Amino acid sequence: MSLSPASSPSFITCTSLSYAWPDGTTVFDGLQAAFGPGRSGLIGVNGSGKSTLLKLIAGELRPAGGTVRVAGEVGYLPQNVTLDTALRVEEVLGIAGTRAALHAIEAGDVREEHFTAVGDDWDVEERATATLAGLGLGHIGLDRTTGELSGGESVLLRLAALLLRRPGVLLLDEPTNNLDLYARRRLYAAVEAWSGVMVVVSHDRELLERVDQIADLRAGEVAWYGGNFSAYEEALAAEQEAAERLVRVAESDLRKQKRELAEAQVKLARRKRYGQKMWDSKREPKIVMGERKRQAQVSAGKHRIMHEERLAGAKERLDRAVEAVRDDDEIRVDLPHTAVPPGRSVLTLRELCLRYGARVEGEFELRGPERIALVGRNGAGKTTLLRTIAGELEALSGEAAAHVPLRFLPQRLDVLDDGLTVVENVARFAPEASDNAIRSRLARFLFKGARAGQSVATLSGGERFRAALAALMLAEPAPQLLMLDEPTNNLDMASVRQLTTALESYEGALIVASHDIRFLESLGVTRWLRLDGALRDTTPEEVRAEMTMD
Structure with a gap:
């Protein structure tokens, strides 16, 4: 080809x-x-x-x-x-x-x-x-x-x-x-x-x-x-290191200019007091003292202007240096009501036969704050399994029972209403929460101030994902089982890092379906499951080997 x-x-x-x-x-x-x-x-x-x-x-x-x-x-x-x-x-x-x-x-x-x-x-x-x-x-x-x-x-x-x-x-x-x-x-x-x-x-x-x-x-x-x-x-790391050095140098220079300005002002005040003392004692002719006073005022003005310009320049250099340093905020999901005690039964699947052919033989049970990676080829039925657990699809036979509040974030992110703002979307899932409480919680998801009032229809892919995650995580009751279907789709590198950080602080049980093995490995997964006709245990090494075979 x-x-x-x-x-x-x-x-x-x-x-x-x-x-x-x-x-x-x-x-x-x-x-x-x-x-x-x-x-x-x-x-x-x-x-x-x-x-x-x-x-x-x-x-x-x-x-x-x-x-x-x-x-x-x-x-x-x-x-x-x-x-x-x-x-x-x-x-x-x-x-x-x-x-x-x-x-x-x-x-x-x-x-x-x-x-x-x-x-x-x-x-x-x-x-x-x-x-x-x-x-x-x-x-x-x-x-x-x-x-x-x-x-x-x-x-x-x-x-x-x-x-x-x-x-x-x-x-x-x-x-x-x-x-x-x-x-x-x-x-x-x-x-x-x-x-x-x-x-x-x-x-x-x-x-x-x-x-x-x-x-x-x-x-x-x-x-x-x-x-x-x-x-x-x-x-980029070398650039950022150099930028941070420039910030430190600029901060030091700013402190120096402030100190020199203060010292200059003290000296000028002393000269002024000395000149006034000479004037009051009339030790020299009035015309001589007048000329000296005028020259002192001119000199003082020049010194003040010079130091103020140096200080302004130092501030400008610091501002430029700070701008060059990237500051990527992180999502915080340290929500106490999502915690699941170790050993608590979270999910039971028993002799489950799904639509389109996939199945769960015997019994599968998820306990405590386990982290499950769900992998498999395209069309294997991962999305179907998650939708069945979430109650969006009926199983052909068998049982899928969640024992704690759960939330499911699908690939399409269609949990959001494009005609509403971010705040209004979250309010749909937490109707008892006040507007101030919702805005305070949204700040954890980097929707601060006016951004919380932005229409969902205008959000980028990563922003839309954050808004959907916020809506589910801030829902009432708080989810103790969170299921994500291909969450890194449409996310840039910074957003993937933000998501990883957010999920690190999540204390509930987690099921993530993804083809991004690097991302799954970063989540602290406790169990790997492969869906290929039937659900079975696997390892990331097996996944890599099987998925890359001709």
Whole structure:
């Protein structure tokens, strides 16, 4: 499978780019950025405008000012892939017309229109099959409908359609969302084989280790770092260390300038008292003393101005130094009512037969503040199991009984009402709590002041996740069993760290379904469960080995 784009050089140039949301919130104001050949990892905190920038480059949004110039055809894989379930695979790949004409010619129909439709693409079926196989979709026939595919397979199918076109510019927005480790490995290989211009937005560290440079989007500006994510972290750590040193130097200089100003003021006060004493004693002619007084006032004014300017300069340098130091706030979820005593029965599953084929044989019991990692291939039934435990789906047979208050955060984050503010959404889950109490608790989730009153519809992916987590965690009664389905989807690196910190302070029982093994290992998981037809115990080493097998 060839992943090389057209031979003509491709590039992206953003000049004085400006964009604002319909509510007037500024996203970019004069952004300058350029992307040339190679794989660029575009990172930044949620809400910094990464997905918006890709949409502007792809032409899905129009800038308020400035220009976006793209040389070469653009292929764009959005963050949320939705396909018409009635479409056939060949239609998604964009080869249905060519394939139909090819089959007509092979059947003896030699009308000119069929040859025009085929053009030079006589090997279209072979290329399509090879592209699908390269992404681990070799088992999918070109005549199947997309309704038969899992969410992860739909993402890879859309990527296959882009690769078949061989665009000069490839834009990928969180492409590993909903992909199991096996599918991710296929995508990694496709990324590594790409030789054109690629801009990939991702929180997946394994993917970011495969890029050529990192573009860090922060406060409406792009900072470039050569190398992969590990090289970026090293460079950023060195920058932050230097920035913190500058803060210490600037603070020392500020203290020095304040001290010198105070000393100068003391000296000037002494001179003034001495001059007044000489004037009162009339030891010298009045005209001489008047001239000395005038000169002293001029000198005092110059000294005061000089020291005040030095002090102002020291304050300005300190402000600049402080701005260069990143201060990533952390979510705090130290909520006492979520605690579960050791040994307490939290959840019982008994001879459970789920929809779509998965099952739990015998009896499974969760006790105390256990932390369960739920893993498995796409389509294995992890989401179905969580929804059944949450009471959203009925089991075909068997029992799923929770013995403590539980909350379930689905992948879609559809627990929130887009028409309400963050505060109003939380109030839906805690109707007895006062507005002040809710706002105080929301501050723990980094929604402070006016941000707590922001409409959910305007939130970024990471902000929306925090709002949904806050709504569930602050619900009444407080959840003693928290279930999360692919929680790191759509979260940037900083948000993943915030989530990890938040879950570290959570004292209830936890079940997390995820394909992000690094993230799961960071949670202090006490038991690993694999769902593959049936539920069984496993280890992270087994998961890595099984998921990466051909």
